[in-house]
Amino acid sequence: MKVYFEQIFAVTAPGLEEVCAEELRNIIGVDTSVEPGGVRFSGGLRELYLVNLHARIASRFLVYVGAIRARDFSTFYKRCVQLPWGRYLKKEMPVLIRASSRSSRLVHTGRLAETIEKAIHHSLGSFSASAAAGSGQLIVARMEGDLCRISIDSSGELLHRRGYRLQTAQAPLRETLAAGILKLLKWEGETALVDPMCGSGTFLIEGALIASHRPAGAKRGFAFMDWPRFRPGLWSQLQTEGERLTVEPTVTIQGSDADASAVEAAGMNLHRAGCFSQVALACRNIAAVKGVQGAGLVICNPPYGLRVGRDEDLVPLYRQIGDVYRQQFAGWKGALLCPPGRLADATGLKLKQVATLLNGGLRVTLFKVDL
Numbered sequence: 001m002k003v004y005f006e007q008i009f010a011v012t013a014p015g016l017e018e019v020c021a022e023e024l025r026n027i028i029g030v031d032t033s034v035e036p037g038g039v040r041f042s043g044g045l046r047e048l049y050l051v052n053l054h055a056r057i058a059s060r061f062l063v064y065v066g067a068i069r070a071r072d073f074s075t076f077y078k079r080c081v082q083l084p085w086g087r088y089l090k091k092e093m094p095v096l097i098r099a100s101s102r103s104s105r106l107v108h109t110g111r112l113a114e115t116i117e118k119a120i121h122h123s124l125g126s127f128s129a130s131a132a133a134g135s136g137q138l139i140v141a142r143m144e145g146d147l148c149r150i151s152i153d154s155s156g157e158l159l160h161r162r163g164y165r166l167q168t169a170q171a172p173l174r175e176t177l178a179a180g181i182l183k184l185l186k187w188e189g190e191t192a193l194v195d196p197m198c199g200s201g202t203f204l205i206e207g208a209l210i211a212s213h214r215p216a217g218a219k220r221g222f223a224f225m226d227w228p229r230f231r232p233g234l235w236s237q238l239q240t241e242g243e244r245l246t247v248e249p250t251v252t253i254q255g256s257d258a259d260a261s262a263v264e265a266a267g268m269n270l271h272r273a274g275c276f277s278q279v280a281l282a283c284r285n286i287a288a289v290k291g292v293q294g295a296g297l298v299i300c301n302p303p304y305g306l307r308v309g310r311d312e313d314l315v316p317l318y319r320q321i322g323d324v325y326r327q328q329f330a331g332w333k334g335a336l337l338c339p340p341g342r343l344a345d346a347t348g349l350k351l352k353q354v355a356t357l358l359n360g361g362l363r364v365t366l367f368k369v370d371l
């Protein structure tokens with residue numbers, strides 16, 4: 001069998017590029033190059049399957065199909081037909097083309113997408129298959145000047161959809177963001193983890209998956225499984241190897257929330273993720289949270305601003321967070337995800353900025369503090 005070496009781009013949320021690169025180097029031991037919005041590296045099918053199975057931080061993995069140089073649509077079409085579509089697409093497979101254009105004569109992105117779709121069907125000898133809106137095999141085309149770079153998505157649904165979270169509470173974090181935050185804080189599953197405002201339990205579940213070394217993507221499918229050269233034998237071998245790495249975690253992971261429905265949602269999500277027995281969960285106001293023995297990380301993503309509550313009403317809550325962190329978790333590491341400014345200041349903690357991140361489209365700061 002011919003072995004192809006792919007150029008792969010891991011798409012990440014802004015602020016997570018470096019930790020994503022570090023994670024990919026740990027998974028497949030390759031050289032990586034960090035760019036705004038992601039990480040570039042090379043690998044074969046084995047590496048592509050491994051990163052999709054194990055990566056916790058990347059949002060998706062794009063595989064480079066080729067580049068087309070063109071200044072008019074007719075040349076673009078002819079060159080697009082020549083790309084190796086048969087390596088990735090089966091006949092009649094519905095496609096979803098996402099095209100962008102910058103400083104180019106081919107400025108009409110809708111026409112670019114249509115031209116690529118026609119070229120694919122011409123190349124494969126197939127007819128256009130209709131896909132439900134927003135579905136189909138994603139193809140990403142970036143036109144810059146006269147050069148269009150075309151990639152295909154190997155992941156399918158975004159990777160934060162691990163396949164365990166059906167229940168959400170108020171303003172849940174993306175799983176990939178939660179995992180990236182734990183990595184930014186250098187929490188590797190070896191000390192305790194407490195989230196006293198756990199909502200639907202994202203930090204707790206990601207923490208339990210990290211502590212048990214469980215592959216993030218073990219419970220879901222991927223777009224590459226529909227590609228013509230999918231190798232089910234290799235995939236199930238990598239899955240089995242992944243399962244063998246799993247250990248029973250010994251660290252304490254504890255979560256609570258004042259809202260009973262959030263705690264219920266977290267419990268159901270923990271069940272689905274197979275980590276219910278690893279996490280202690282309670283319905284409790286943060287004011288009643290007690291410290292845990294040993295070393296650890298206390299982290300929370302409290303309500304803030306427009307999204308959940310209103311700033312001025314929240315000042316007493318942030319003061320309370322500061323008190324609980326100081327009084328119950330002395331000697332621990334603390335972390336907080338919220339906007340910089342008045343609310344963060346209200347904690348009275350000596351917070352240090354770790355990163356600026358986007359949560360649900362809002363710019364927030366990850367703070368850390370030695371308690």
Ligand SMILES: C[S@@+](CC[C@H](N)C(=O)[O-])C[C@H]1O[C@@H](n2cnc3c(N)ncnc32)[C@H](O)[C@@H]1O
Pocket residue numbers: 169170171172173174196197198199200201202203256257258259262284285286287301302303304308317
């Ligand atoms: C932004 S949400 C946390 C979302 C969570 N990180 C997730 O991924 O689902 C904030 C949470 O703080 C909880 N909360 C608000 N005030 C609280 C308090 N005084 N004590 C404990 N939890 C509180 C809310 O019920 C809500 O679930």
